[in-house]
Amino acid sequence: MDGVLEKSAVKRVIAAMVKNEVKGEIKVLTQTAKSAAEAAAGLGIEVGQIASSIIFKLPDGNPLLVITSGRHRVDTQLVAKELNVGELDRVDADYVKEKSGFSIGGVAPIGWVNQPAITLIDKALNDYEVVWAAAGHPHAVFPTTYEELMKSTNAKAMTVGDN
Numbered sequence: 001m002d003g004v005l006e007k008s009a010v011k012r013v014i015a016a017m018v019k020n021e022v023k024g025e026i027k028v029l030t031q032t033a034k035s036a037a038e039a040a041a042g043l044g045i046e047v048g049q050i051a052s053s054i055i056f057k058l059p060d061g062n063p064l065l066v067i068t069s070g071r072h073r074v075d076t077q078l079v080a081k082e083l084n085v086g087e088l089d090r091v092d093a094d095y096v097k098e099k100s101g102f103s104i105g106g107v108a109p110i111g112w113v114n115q116p117a118i119t120l121i122d123k124a125l126n127d128y129e130v131v132w133a134a135a136g137h138p139h140a141v142f143p144t145t146y147e148e149l150m151k152s153t154n155a156k157a158m159t160v161g162d163n
Contacts, residue, residue, distance in 0.1 A: 012108075013136040036050035055096050055116070
């Protein structure tokens with residue numbers, strides 16, 4: 001997987017890691033990490049340790065980033081209720097790329113081209129000493145902690161799905 005660390009999206013993540021003092025180093029996987037299950041298998045860890053960056057559209061059109069544990073799905077009704085909005089809209093690949101600067105399958109929680117209006121972090125990720133997040137490419141991930149993710153993304157902690 002030569003060249004992954006040279007991709008502009010991965011370089012944005014590296015710069016954000018340095019800026020936010022995220023201590024881990026990006027790991028390039030031989031297989032893709034497009035899903036939490038794939039990433040966990042490639043790393044030999046529990047799927048719950050994968051910090052998936054899921055993007056939704058708020059009613060005002062702005063992006064919502066939910067950093068969720070790979071062990072469950074985001075309950076959009078629960079999150080909408082907690083945020084006091086009618087509903088969360090699903091988004092397509094173009095919206096994801098425009099707002100985050102990342103392609104689906106490699107969306108990182110940091111290094112966005114346009115910061116999300118709201119960032120939530122799944123309280124379930126706090127169950128793990130180390131969590132892994134996408135690093136801007138389907139083959140790139142980085143280790144971090146719940147605390148580092150909260151600090152580097154200005155995320156609000158919330159229960160976002162069934163544990």
